[in-house]
Amino acid sequence: MSEGNRTTHVVGGSRLFSPVVELRQYTLKSGRREDLIRIFDTHLVEPQEETGMTVIGQFRDLDWPDRFVWLRGFEDMEARHAALSAFYSGLVWTAYRDAANETMIDSDDVLLLTPAWPDSAFDLSGAARDSAGRKASYSVVAATIFHLLPGTEVDFAATFAEEARQRLARHDGELLAAFVSEHAENTYPRLPVRAGENVFVVFQAFTDAMAMANHDAALAADPVWMHGVLPVLERYFARPSERLRLAPTARSLLP
Numbered sequence: 001m002s003e004g005n006r007t008t009h010v011v012g013g014s015r016l017f018s019p020v021v022e023l024r025q026y027t028l029k030s031g032r033r034e035d036l037i038r039i040f041d042t043h044l045v046e047p048q049e050e051t052g053m054t055v056i057g058q059f060r061d062l063d064w065p066d067r068f069v070w071l072r073g074f075e076d077m078e079a080r081h082a083a084l085s086a087f088y089s090g091l092v093w094t095a096y097r098d099a100a101n102e103t104m105i106d107s108d109d110v111l112l113l114t115p116a117w118p119d120s121a122f123d124l125s126g127a128a129r130d131s132a133g134r135k136a137s138y139s140v141v142a143a144t145i146f147h148l149l150p151g152t153e154v155d156f157a158a159t160f161a162e163e164a165r166q167r168l169a170r171h172d173g174e175l176l177a178a179f180v181s182e183h184a185e186n187t188y189p190r191l192p193v194r195a196g197e198n199v200f201v202v203f204q205a206f207t208d209a210m211a212m213a214n215h216d217a218a219l220a221a222d223p224v225w226m227h228g229v230l231p232v233l234e235r236y237f238a239r240p241s242e243r244l245r246l247a248p249t250a251r252s253l254l255p
Helices: 033-049 077-088 091-101 153-170 209-220 223-234
Strands: 008-011 014-017 020-028 054-061 067-074 104-115 140-148 175-181 199-206 237-248
Touching: 020 033, 020 077, 033 054, 033 067, 033 077, 033 091, 067 077, 077 091, 091 104, 104 199, 140 153, 140 209, 153 175, 153 199, 153 209, 153 223, 199 209, 209 223
Parallel strands: none
Antiparallel strands: 008 014, 020 067, 020 104, 054 067, 054 237, 104 175, 140 199, 140 237, 175 199
16 A cells, blocks of 8 residues: 545435545555455554545455455545545554555556446445454455446446346346546546546445355346347447455445
8 A cells, every 4th residue: 555534425315425436456465465454454444534535445355365455435536635645644654654565566556436427426324334353244345347448438337327237136236336437637646546547347245255156147147138238338348347356354334
C-alpha cells in the first residue's frame, strides 16, 4: 500500500455510498497476505475513514494466495484528494507504512471507478463493521471486470442494465453494484491508477464458492444468456473479461 467517516448521497430514497471508488489489487510477497490483513484490519481502517473516505471492503483472492484486494470510496475527486492527503501524511500511516509496504511486491494495480447508472453504487445502509476478532466470513464476492472498446462504457452500461441484470438475478446472481471507469484526472498522483482503462465492473455476492459455481453453470446452460444476451455484450469487448473470486476479511463491510 504505497502511498470513519462514511460518505453518502441519496438517489431515489436509497442511501448510496461513494460515487468515486478505487478497486485496488495488491501483489504480495509469498506467504505475507495474513500479515498485511492483520495490519490493515487492526490499524488502518478507522484512521482512513476519519479522513472522510469509506473502506468498503477488503478481501482475500480465492484464486491467488498472494493477492489482497480492497475497495475504498469517496464523495468526489476533490474529497479523494483531501482524504488521501490527510491519511498518507498522518501519524498512523507513518507508524505502519514500513510494515505494510514490506509485505508487498506491487500496489499500483488500481482502477478508478464511478457508478454505471444513478442507483448502481454500493448500498451499505445496513452494513456494520465487526470487531477485529470476529471469525472471517465464508461468503464470496465476485467482481467481473469487462474491458470495453474506448468510448462505449455508457452504451454498454445501458445494454447491461436492460438485457443482463435481470438474467443474472434469475440465476441467483443479483448485483451488489456496477461501475464504469472514472476518467477524471488523478487528483492524488502519488498513488498511481490505471489511466486509459475503459471498464465496466460488476459486483455480486454469493453465500459460498459453490453457490457462485452453480450460478455460473446455470448461466452457461441458459440459452437466452448464451445465444441472446452474451453475444450482444461481446460486441463491446476490447479483450476478455476478468473474474475475481473474493472472500471478505473479518472487518470488511461487504457483503
